[in-house]
Amino acid sequence: xxxxxxxxxxxxxxxxxxxxxxxxxxxxxxxxxxxxxxxxxxxxxxxxxxxxxxxxxxxxxxxxxxxxxxxxxxxxxxxxxxxxxxxxxxxxxxxxxxxxxxxxxxxxxxxxxxxxxxxxxxxxxxxxxxxxxxxxxxxxxxxxxxxxxxxxxxxxxxxxxxxxxxxxxxxxxxxxxxxxxxxxxxxxxxxxxxxxxxxxxxxxxxxxxxxxxxxxxxxxxxxxxxxxxxxxxxxxxxxxxxxxxxxxxxxxxxxxxxxxxxxxxxxxxxxxxxxxxxxxxxxxxxxxxxxxxxxxxxxxxxxxxxxxxxxxxxxxxxxxxxxxxxxxxxxxxxxxxxxxxxxxxxxxxxxx
Numbered sequence: 210x211x212x213x214x215x216x217x218x219x220x221x222x223x224x225x226x227x228x229x230x231x232x233x234x235x236x237x238x239x240x241x242x243x244x245x246x247x248x249x250x251x252x253x254x255x256x257x258x259x260x261x262x263x264x265x266x267x268x269x270x271x272x273x274x275x276x277x278x279x280x281x282x283x284x285x286x287x288x289x290x291x292x293x294x295x296x297x298x299x300x301x302x303x304x305x306x307x308x309x310x311x312x313x314x315x316x317x318x319x320x321x322x323x324x325x326x327x328x329x330x331x332x333x334x335x336x337x338x339x340x341x342x343x344x345x346x347x348x349x350x351x352x353x354x355x356x357x358x359x360x361x362x363x364x365x366x367x368x369x370x371x372x373x374x375x376x377x378x379x380x381x382x383x384x385x386x387x388x389x390x391x392x393x394x395x396x397x398x399x400x401x402x403x404x405x406x407x408x409x410x411x412x413x414x415x416x417x418x419x420x421x422x423x424x425x426x427x428x429x430x431x432x433x434x435x436x437x438x439x440x441x442x443x444x445x446x447x448x449x450x451x452x453x454x455x456x457x458x459x460x461x462x463x464x465x466x467x468x469x470x471x472x473x474x475x476x477x478x479x480x481x482x483x484x485x486x487x488x489x490x491x492x493x494x495x496x497x498x499x500x501x502x503x504x505x506x507x508x509x510x511x512x513x514x515x516x517x518x519x520x521x522x523x524x525x526x527x528x529x530x531x532x533x534x535x536x537x538x539x540x541x542x543x544x545x546x547x548x549x550x551x552x553x554x555x556x557x558x559x560x561x
Contacts, residue, residue, distance in 0.1 A: 241288025245337025250388035262315030273536035280519030285393025298347035310516035397488035413456035
């Protein structure tokens with residue numbers, strides 16, 4: 210009996226140590242990992258509008274503003290360069306604990322990345338998810354067999370982060386993170402003037418077979434769970450080749466009775482200023498995201514009015530109240546980082 214208890218104690222201690230190391234050393238990133246990690250902290254069946262897609266979602270859709278101005282309980286459940294097959298598995302994961310009325314899906318990645326396997330940000334789409342058969346499905350669909358050992362298991366990809374630990378890592382170790390108050394939005398605060406796109410493309414080009422397959426699976430999953438879909442393209446410096454894909458998405462939306470908007474056709478309605486509302490050619494900055502979010506909110510209310518409930522004042526939604534302050538602090542930190550970056554660049558230019 211003593212040996213059995215000794216073995217059990219050893220196993221328990223090993224599990225506890227590995228669990229603590231995993232919390233400490235795991236990557237924390239606002240480009241997808243934190244969005245997935247924080248999703249599990251959201252109150253059950255509280256998210257009315259689920260935002261899905263690439264960084265165009267979590268950089269452009271200000272969930273704190275949606276809450277503060279409209280009482281919309283939304284969450285940016287997205288990751289950098291997320292493919293449609295990854296979005297499908299994210300959607301399935303979300304439906305385990307949430308019953309959104311509307312799911313908003315952005316199509317930037319489907320238009321810009323045509324290979325069947327995308328590796329640049331695969332870890333951002335994987336590491337925030339909890340172990341499950343669903344995560345395994347995402348992994349197998351996203352990674353070729355010859356590269357499995359580069360990404361699996363998660364712990365092997367970040368176990369040597371000892372020298373780069375931050376306060377955020379230690380907060381995670383001791384459970385001091387306020388995960389529930391983070392609703393996925395990641396403010397950018399650079400100001401980089403961009404050329405206003407001019408295009409006149411009326412024809413369409415097919416999605417890749419893999420993308421179209423998983424888009425149909427997303428549509429089926431939404432229908433099975435009574436979730437209304439809203440296909441969008443968030444505004445950026447779009448080109449003709451990408452518009453071909455967006456036109457095809459519009460046809461798919463029409464054929465399936467799904468609401469669709471290419472927001473690149475509404476620059477003036479949004480009120481975007483190309484001299485000051487962009488962080489880079491692909492993402493809006495904080496000010497631009499606020500303009501776009503206001504426009505998106507108006508369209509959500511117009512198209513899905515009966516499903517867009519004002520939740521302000523409901524005690525179950527305190528974490529959305531808290532998200533306003535979290536977002537304010539993140540925006541302040543982003544502005545300060547941008548200021549320091551500009552000062553460093555100016556100093557380097559003077560030295561040269």
